[in-house]
């Protein structure tokens with residue numbers, strides 16, 4: 001990947017286009033079956049740009065209560081876009097019934113909504129996949145209310161690999177989709193916002209306004225292209241190793257393991273233990289996991305962890321948890 005970056009053909013993407021960025025955008029738009037794609041420095045910026053493109057200031061966006069947009073984007077919805085979040089609760093990932101239950105009855109005193117956001121895979125739910133049927137039902141429910149859908153697909157690659165569902169089938173449910181290159185694909189930074197013709201018309205403008213215009217960004221886009229060529233075909237390995245890790249700790253008393261759909265393993269501590277203590281103990285033994293909440297530990301499998309590494313991580317974690 002470093003070599004591909006060093007050898008990338010570059011131009012000026014703020015001025016008149018960078019050839020490697022253009023190649024990446026065309027490839028991703030084609031993979032997702034959408035009109036066009038625009039390269040962003042981060043997934044967060046691309047999500048916020050989508051909210052700006054599809055949402056209307058002074059209205060509501062329906063989001064799952066444990067979504068990245070709600071918990072980890074520093075209230076950009078409010079600060080950058082002027083949207084109020086209406087939380088969709090009641091299931092580990094959004095579904096059509098939970099979305100419908102969150103709809104407000106019409107009233108001149110109540111805020112209108114302007115869009116719905118879904119996340120696939122769902123980080124907070126442990127990399128859980130929203131199946132194509134479920135996503136179609138969400139889209140149909142949103143459409144009944146006249147609302148477009150934005151899909152935070154930072155890990156849509158994982159959802160597609162785990163289910164065999166083509167990326168384009170997932171993407172067809174949404175007006176805009178964000179996909180990230182800096183997670184399972186292993187690039188240092190970067191994401192694309194991919195979408196239908198109408199919302200994408202102003203995507204370049206909002207990226208520039210948010211400070212996301214980059215010049216010789218082909219150096220970064222080359223990393224993303226390398227990830228698509230070399231790391232997407234091996235992503236199923238991360239899912240297999242996540243199952244290995246889950247199996248290594250599933251019988252530890254006082255721990256409930258969320259069975260992994262993809263590359264994330266969530267461990268819920270039932271016996272009063274603090275996640276920060278488990279994280280510290282594992283780290284002393286050279287295994288890095290994080291505290292998702294006070295009682296939930298998150299472990300992520302990725303291309304730098306091989307079979308021997310996951311076996312060692314499983315043994316260390318089992319001891320730290322016990």
Ligand SMILES: Cc1ncc(COP(=O)(O)O)c(C=O)c1O
Nearest residue numbers: 042043044045068119123152154
């Ligand atoms: C589901 C989800 N969406 C968006 C992002 C943001 O991506 P970035 O770190 O590139 O801003 C992340 C990052 O972890 C994520 O997990």
